[in-house]
Amino acid sequence: MSRALYFLFAFFLILVVLVLGLQVGSFESDLGTLTEALLHYNPNDTTHFVLVHLRLPRLLLALVVGASLALAGYLMQAMVNNGLADPYLLGTASGASLGAIIVFFGFVPITLLGIYMPPIFALAGAFLVTLVVVMLGYRKRQLIPSQLLLAGIAISALGTSIVGLLTFLSDSESKLRTVIFWSMGSFERASWAMLPYPAVALLLALLLFVYYQKHLNILLLGEERAQALGVQVARTRWVILITVSVVTGFAVATSGPIGFVGLIIPHVTRGLMGTTGRSNLLFCAFVGGFFMLLCDLLSRLLYPPAGLPIGIITSFFGVPFFVYLLIRKNYNFKG
């Protein structure tokens, strides 16, 4: 199948899952109500309100977050030249969790000036931890991927243990539940007001890497050869690093740390499109978004009305596919 066909197919699947997902919920709705709500929105009709203000932003957030994580995962794997890398390697997830939990446990008021603080602090935590990890991975005016990896693991572990300590010392059951839920990810807070942040970050990243795609592929050949082929390795790494931390930061801050998408989808992309496909990044984002939407739909069908925590579903359905890719003979990370 040609690449254009793959794209068309992915786009079609996204549309199908989106339409299906819009019809699942506590309020009864069918295709007719859906088109009615989208074309002739009636603010006094509660079903319309639910479709447009609850379900649609929720699904779009799932789409954006799935795409963001898949994209960030692809970039990270290219940067450290290792198929085990995922977007949270820089400590983003544990930093975001720490930030959010600091608010949940009452060290900071839960709303300041009418703004709900947990996502803001999650974003700040993600960036702060990433900054520390990058500082540790920076030697002799260079980013050293292996050093970055180790620093990421260490700082993540530290963040996780601080979260664990706070959880242990928690005095209320509802705080505990909040923390557990946060760690498994959820799209329930989605709204039109918050959607633009992760969406704009994702779009900018996609635009940027339409230009940098070639550099990425050359980077896979290894540092020396990339240098020899005229790629400014150091600069490319910085661009990747900043993009990954911004895109992942927004994704985690809005929906919590959702696992496996960022690890699996890049492999799926390379498996389908080849290791050095020209439009791999875009396709990766598409597949990531589709996968997240599908998982969200499945979670709500399996366990209505609230749905199973999304992180459970992503790994439950993602891992078997990942294993299939691993045992398939003709797939190899470096092509």
Added chain:
Amino acid sequence: MLYTGGIIKIRSLKQKQNVSLYCKIKWQLCLCLLLALAACNQSDQVTQKQIVLEDDLGREVKLNRQPKRVMALATSMTEMLFAVLDTSTIVGRTQNDDYPAAALTKPVVNNYPVDYEQVLRLKPDLIFTVEGITPLDVAARLEELGIPVFYQRYETVEDIFTALEDIGQLMGREQQAEHLADSLREQVAQIKARHQQQEQPLRVLGLAGYDPIYVYGHNTAITDKLRILGAENVVEETYEPLTREYILKSNPDVVLGGTPQELEESFFSIYPELRKTNAYQNRRLYAPTTDLMARPSPRVVESIRELERFLYP
């Protein structure tokens, strides 16, 4: 619920087998062990009444004699024990127990994680607890240490009263327990009589957490409390985390879960869509006392009265 005997035979049989095994290895030991066995059997005959009970989880709870020193590993259970027992038979409390005031005079045992050493120091004959508060592996460890654990489980208000009677029976305080349970039943019946003629029962949502939205499901005590008050729990699910859409659909008349200001800041500001509900529109938002809501204890009647004041001001 109670039956005795039957256990001793099994125990002495095991000991005899042990003896013959040891004889083969070192026959000099045989005599000593036989003597020990004889002593053992004698003491068994003295305390022949081993009591085997079944708790609310269907677990077997074995007691060598009627318990004289007990304690609870759950805050609500401490309230239950103080309501039925002689205060001197209660040997400790958990770090969170604050009711009744007499509980504060008892030594503290940390219940999360359980401070086994402190439990052993206080030497209770039996520990009472509630399902969901004490993990089963903690109970198993305590039983290894020789302290049986008795679990109770309640779904309805009546379950709490029956549980009081169970405690009374187990501890030889049947009369006190029955008297208390009957008086509580009578109070509940009076409240219930006031609200059975509701034409449009109030539909109530009990919020347990804001982010994620956690609610008191239909399997929790609030459902029965509301039923007594002629109102109903809007939540039909047994589990607790829910979506905005579910709440919008159920459209509660009353939300229990915080003062209007708390709910505004931490709930409706995150989920502005829920401002459409009747409860928000009519400002019927109330903050029930957390301890009364969370603790299934004799104070359940107090809790029902508090809810009554909210629902029918």
